[in-house]
Each structure stands twice: as structure tokens, then as C-alpha cells.
Amino acid sequence: MLTHQFNPYSACTSILIGKNATADGSTMIGRNEDSKAAWAKQFVVHPHAEFNAPQEFKSNDADHPFTMTLPKIRAKYTATPEWTPKYGLFEEDGINEHGVAMSATESAYCNARVLAADPYVQDGIGEEAMVTVTLPYITSAREGVERLGQIIEAHGTYETNGVLFSDADEVWYLETGAGHYWVAQRIPDDAYAVVGNQLAIQEVDYADHENFLYAKGIRDFVVDHQLASMANGLNFREVFGTADLSDLHYNTPRVWYGQKYFTPEIDQQPESFDLPFVQRANRLIHIDEAQHYLASHYEGTPFDPVGAGTEAEKHRYRPISLAKTQESHVLQIRPDQPAGTRGIHWLAMGVAAESVYVPFYSNVDTTPVAYQLATEKYDDQSAYWIFKLAGVLVDAHYHDLHPLLNTVQKETAIQLGHHLIKTDDQLANVAPAELPATLTAANEQAAKIALTAFQQLSANLITQSTDLSPLNYHTDLNL
Template sequence: MKKLMLTMLSVVGMMLFVALPAKACTSYYVGKDCTKDGTTMYGRTEDYSPKKDKVYKVIQPKKVGKNATFKDETGATTFQAPIKVETTYRYTICRDSEGAEDGYFGEFGTNTKGVSMSATTSSSVAKTVGKFDPYIDAYESKVGGITEENLTDYVLCQASSAREGVELLADVIDTVGAGEGDGLFIADQNEVWYFEILTGHNYCAIKMPSDKAAIIPNCFVIGDVDLSDKANVVASPNLVKLAKNNGFYVAAQDGKGDINVKLSYSGKGYAAHNADRIRGGQYLLSGQDNTGIYDADYQDPFFTCKNVTVEKMYELAGYRYEGMNFGRNISYRIGSRRTAEAHIFQINSSMPTELATVQWFSMASPDYSTFVPFYGALLTDVSKAYKTEAQQPNSRAAYWIFRNIGYLCEETNDGDGPNRENYGKGVKQFYKAYMTKMEELQKNVNAQMLNVYKNDKKNLEYYATKLGIAIGNETMDFAKAMYMDIQTCKTNGTKYETSSLSADDIEYDLSMVTAPAKKADDTKPVTPAKSSAPARVQVRAKALKGKKVKVSLKKTAEAKGYEIVYSTNVNFTKKTTKKISTKNLTKTIKKLKKKKTYYIKARAYKLDGKTKVYGRWSLIRKVTIKK
């Protein structure tokens, strides 16, 4: 990885942190026979820097014509290679913001053909190997090799299947070369491939098995391969020849294959920081503590496990080895405050291609963030917060909203300390409940979207996009409310508890989406349980001197008025109701009792004739009166 090392910025009210090395990403894979619902899951944490903001956006198709050339449009590298389609495919991508000085670095995405990709876990071959086929420097050479900066964009803009994506990447390494060593995944509805870029012109890719799982940190792990098995292995033409001619060849350990790739190209054993992550991930998913990983010259990367869920994969992405005893300090955990984003792809092979892959991901560290689901193959746009470009802290950007919660819950470089107990424990408790609820709701959403596919397919992209924007916005509402609650607790010197936020408040189904406008020549579109109520209102509440609270609302489209309710009981068994007009969106509640905690919520309404139609209640705000 050629990213520049970054010094950490100071966030207002926060301490400075020291930058750490970039090579701490962790990839993971779970075959469909190992999951509870029979879906395949794979993904990665990008462990690099808590400052390295990310955006999630849609790259629109572009007509490039015949014999077009892909060029790094950021100018960060000199890489260029052929584009084999005349019009590129639309795709979603999570990558660095536009102003990043070292390029885009696309981390994951899905294109309209249902091809998904996760890149990369950086690695490198043994020093004695690299000199025989060095990397083609993409930052200095006139014509550089492909690197993490370009990988995802280059493949997703033109691959129509996972196999084609593997072959595109293989071809470009054969002809142009690679600028670095990497491990990455390319998948579609039917298969997942793991691809290791070893040297400047050598690589190996294998089709992943359905009955195994794997944890892959920053090291090469592909072992014995049979190069004649073309259905399951794609390798560079000189993979064996280079190793044999230069004295680093190691035969397949099973006596059947042509080469053991790991032992040949990266040597014996695993560095401790990589072995720790393999051990930790295997323990969380299987319950087996693989202490032998430290002593092994080589271990097959695959292991068995059962009943893995999305929630479990979310836990894996933020896992800090809770419940394990390593007997020493750990430098690199799977879950880290340095994580810029984490993701999994959940693939259901029984669904249509457009709906088969659900992209779950979190901005910033999933230790204090949450996975959010999107149908990446169908999106034409995303929530504004997720695509907001902001290299500095910004309350409107999804990355920084989640990152700032992390800062409040951390005190040291490794994230330990009193704040992890005082604030972080409540955050993790809420997001665990959030993920349980979201995974269950996704099953219902899949059924709803399948109904749209069967009865109103021309509007499938519309529903997926509007739903993605809605759940993105709702997730931001929860995160903002949480951040303000923690700030209040910090001011009051109290622990953060989630009593003012409940996973039961999650709304996630097609009732969030207004049916598309009907054209004159249209048949009637499918309208999935649409509500005509106004949108959920956003609320802020601040305690004032004199036993008062100032309540502020954000204007809601179509609202004709608002209703505010407050109570000393979170269940609002005894409550007081106040009305507020659209002309003045603030209300000061007076004559409250000191040393009492008040819970406040609001809703908007519009008129259907003379009847008031109310929207959903806002998230609950909690305010304590001190004086």
C-alpha cells in the first residue's frame, strides 16, 4: 500500500493520537454452508487511520467507445490499461474523498451486473523473492502497475461476472504489472474468488469453498494449488517457473498440487500480528482457539463453523478479542479505532441477480458504528450524508458523525480507558440490538423487493435507491441523537445508557418509499403499504437556566404543524403535550423540576381535508435539569 502516513488531527475537545502503520486490514469469508440462512458472506475492515474519511457514492456509466484506455483520473498514479467495454457499467463504491492527495483508493463496491469486490489486504513477498520480479512502481514510473488506488474502479467498471473480473485483473498484471502486493475478493451471485497479487507479474486466484470460512490478515495465505484445475484456479503463467528457477519453490504439501504458494512466495510461518487476527477471528466464529497458528510453518487458511449471521460478522468486524486471553499486549486487533470503514457482502444465490447481493457496511470503526444494508447493484444515488466529501470533521458527513462517537468513547491509542466503559459500553449495547433488528427486517425487505421485481421491475432501481437513501438518513438520525446524548452525559459526569434510543424505533421497509409517479402509458405500479403521513421530524433539546428546556425542530416537508410531548418517564405514561406551528420551530418548556430528567419527542402532521395525519414520533431526546 502506497498511502502516505498521516499525522492525526485534533478534534475539538479530543486528544491527539499517533499514526500507526497501514498494514492492519483484515479480510474474512464465510461459505453458505457455514451461515445460518444459507447466504455467502465476505468482506474486510480497512484498518488505516481514524482520520482517513470515506465517502460512499454511485459512479455513473460512461460511453468510452472502442479501444478505450483506463487512466487514473486523480493523477496520483501513472497506471493505465485497456477498457474492454464501449460503455462502462454503473457501480457503487466506497473510497477516499475527492481531495485525498494520494488518490481514491476504492475499497469495495458492486456494479449493475451484480459483480462485487473488496480490496485490499496489503501484503508483500519475502525480500529474497521480490528482487526477481519487482513491483512496477505506479507512483514514479512512466507506466506504472495496478495498485489499490485503481483496483476496484478498474474491475467494476467493466466486469460482467466474477470470473471475468478475475481474468481482467490477471490480464492487466500479465501485460502492465502490479505496483504492490495485495489480497482481494471478487464475487457475483454464484461464486466468490480470492485473488493474491504476489509480485510484479505473478498472482494466484482460487474459487472459495461453500463449506469453509477464512480469516485473512495482511499476509498471503493461498497454499497448495493444482494449476490444471482451471475451474477453481487462475494463476500467472510463470508462477511455478519463477520459483523453481530462483530457488524459492516449495512443493504442494498434499503431494497432489503443483506448488504451495504461501511457502514459496512469502516463506514459513506468520508474523505475530497476523497470527493474532487469524486466531481471534477463528475463535469468534468457531469457538476453537487456534494457538498452534504461532508455531506453524504453514496452515490451511480454511476452517469450519456453523450458523454465522450478519450480526456475528458485524461483531467480527469490531472484535477486540473480548473473552480471549493472549497473555501479552496486542498491537493489532480486528476491531480498531483506526478502522476507516468495514463491510460485508451477503449473497443469496436464490434471488435474482439484481437483488442477490446486499452490501452491509459501516463508516468508521464498527466498534462504535453499525452496518447499514444497501442493494448496491441497483442504486442510482445514496444518502447525502454518505456521499458528503469532507476531509475534516463535519457534522453532515456520515464518516465523521460515526467517527466523532468513537472519539467520545476512546481515550488512548488502542481505545481502552474509562470512556470505553462509561460511554462505549452503551453504544455497543444499542448497536448490537440495532443489528439484530436490522438483520430480521432485511428478510422482510428482501420479500418486498422480490415482489417489486416480479410485478413492477421497471421501478426496481427506484425502490432500491429510495429505500437506501431512507435507511441511510434514518441511521444518521440515530447516530446524531446518540452523539448528543453522550455529550450530555460527559457534561453531567454520568454514564451513557441507551434508554432514550430503542431499536424498536427502526423503520426499514418499503413503506418508507413513496410510489413513483404514474405516467400516462404506465400500468399501475406496485404500491407497497405506502403511508401518506409526513416524515419523521428531527428534534434537539437543551436545558436552560431557570428550570427550562429549549426544544428545536427541523422543518419537515408537507408539515402543517407539530406536536411535542414530554415526560419524566421514558415510556410517557404521564405526559404533557404542546403544539407548535410551522412559523417558529422552537418551543421553550418552562416550570420544570430541578434534578429531574425529562424525555422529549415530537411528530409532524399534515391535513387530509380537515383530518390531521400524524407522522412517526421522533427519536426521544433526554435532558436533565440541574438548577
């Protein structure tokens, strides 16, 4: 993620998994939205709407006044906008009524050679608008790629980004390069990909339209500006991307750790520029394993910031889950479920390593009130701040209090998983017209399970912390 002007150094980590690479045949896309340590998020659902005339989108970002005309029909979709629209909506992730999921964006960087040939467009589209102008108007992942690609070509963009799309059959990753160019690759059904703030797509096969899509004229652009010979095709990462010292400490280690976790038999180094974009796991991937990766921080290596490595090792690489994560999500489309119940918007508010992923059905009328409440300062009724509080309390005495957090996370995850299974079983007897209301009630129960657990956790953390003060003195009670 790359957000508004006062925070130019933000970033995210993404994961994409094909349907034959998962244990239950689902497609999964997920991302940590990283920006500021205290920047609240909402979870909302926008209803299906049909207007008499095309609508107009106008960005609130004064530095990037992007505008475009929108279709008259807007599909229902979930989203996680920021607490204030002042700097833009930043809806970030969601699932629409057609069972299409989208997550935007994974911030990346384009090199100076390419930008000199095709500069950024200051009033073009950026991250803050991408979900809003794309997700409600598509019926498949491929269509999402094509729509966003056309917008970028027509309006330009003011930043370099990676965007995730999925439906029940396909998973796609789109990357922008310079002001108007983009490529997209379908993740093979039996594969996964993890991305960490670098352009990731490698060889683009122009003849394979089933698995690659790209901007019109991109081949001529590359050749005309002598960016590459094209004799051996286009390696998008090499031609459009960067490979500098910051990548070695900030970006590549996160990809290395993800591939180490899912494919441990491979021998790779965290500072390698040659890590493949597409990789195969040594097992079928479960939903909790995708979540585990997004919540990880190099556990089991010397680079864990709360581990046993040296001070230099613990702070060498930027971790996957970190204090600046606003929310983390995994969007799961389950083809074995009826169309109205396929989409699960797994959402962990705050820092994923110190939160819990709550399974929310996407085909709902509204979202839990606590998830709609997002404020600039702490509010004990806001889901974002309830989860954030527990993390802040643990951080103050991490090694003393983390075991309690870990226990609550595991117990809550079990309860939420059981709630999802139980609800799925009950839905067979629900009439289609009653389904959204039933799923809305199920989401309320899921939220209650998670929020109650973390409110009780914070109470226990505060109680235990009272004896951990630096002003404490262990008095001999016999005196």
C-alpha cells in the same frame, strides 16, 4: 489496505465465506479498510455507461502513474472512494449490476528472494485502481480474477495484495506476488477464510482449474530462480510470503481469533505460522457473525485492549477492529432473491466496533447525501463523521460510556434488520423498471435509521460526559 505514500504502515482484515457455509445460502466477502484514524470515506454508485470509444484510466498517484485502456461499456457499481482523489481513488469495495462483488485490497508482503527475481513495477497497478478498472467490466467472480490477473501480468504491480471476489455461486481470493505473478483460489462452498496481512494461499493445485487460477509461467519462474523445487507442488505462502517476528504480533493473531470464533473446537496458538487458509465452521454462519468478527478486538481473551488482561497482554497483538479503520463492509450476494435485489452492501463507516452495519441495496440510482459527503475535517452532515464522533466520545471515557453505545448498536441493528426483511417482502410487487428507485428510497430510510440513532447517541454521550471531567469535585450539597 496499503494506501498513499504518507501512510506506509496500513493494513486490513478480510473474511470470505462460501454459499454452503452460510445460514441463508448467501456468499459473503468482507474487509476492514484500515489506514488513518481520520480519513473520511464516501459511499457512491456509478451509473451504467456506454461510450463511443474505449476509455483511458490514469492514476492520480504521482509516485505510481498507472494507465490503461478500459472497455466502452461500464456496468453500474457501488464503491467507497476516499474524500479526496489527490492520492488515488481507492474505491475499495462494491457490487456491480451483474451481482459480482469485489473488495480490494488486503495488503500483504513478498519476501526479498522473490522480489529480487521479479521487482515491483513502479508504474504498475496498485490498490487505488483495482476496483475501478476491474469491477465495472466483469460478469462473474471468476472473470474478475482472470481480468485482474491479466492486468497484473501485462502492467505489473508495485505492491503485494490480496483481492476478494464473489458472485451468487463462487467466492475467490487472489494474491499477487512480486511484480507480475499471482495465484487465486476458490473458497470451497462449505468453508470460510480469514486473512490478516500475510500471503495466505497454501498449496496450489495446477491441475484443478475449477478451484485454482494463476499467472502464466509461474511454475517456470519458481524453478528457474531456484525459489522452490516444485517437486511437491507450490505452497504460495511459503515460497512468496514472509514469516518474521512482526507477523507473529501483527498478523497471525487476527487469523487465530477468527478461526477460534468460527471453529472453537480447534486448538491453535495466536503466534502460529501453520494456521490453515481454508477452514470449516462448527455452524452455519449468519451475516451478523461475519460482521461481529470484523468488529472484534479479541473479546474473551487477555489480548482485548479494553479487557481485563495485563497491560502487556492488552497491547501484545494488533486487534481486528481498531481506531484506524476508515470503513468496514460485508458484501452479501443472496441467491434466493431476484437478480435485481440480490446484492446487499453492508457498510459500517468508521470503526466497526463503534459503528453499525447499514444494509444498502446495490441496485440503486444514487446513495444517501450524508454518505456522499466526505471531508478532511469534521462535518456534522457527513455519515463518516457522524459515526466517528460517537466513537471518539466513547473512547474518552470508554468503560463509563461503552454500555450506552452497545445498547444503541443492538437496537439499531434490530431496526435495520427488520427494515431489510420488510423491504424484501414488499419488492415482489414492484415492477422491474421501478426497482432502482424503490431500492434507493429503501436505502434512504436505512441511512436515516442509523444516522438518527447515532446523532442522538452523541447528544447523550456529550451530556453524560459533562460529569466525567478530571476537574470535577463531588460537593456535599448539605454544606
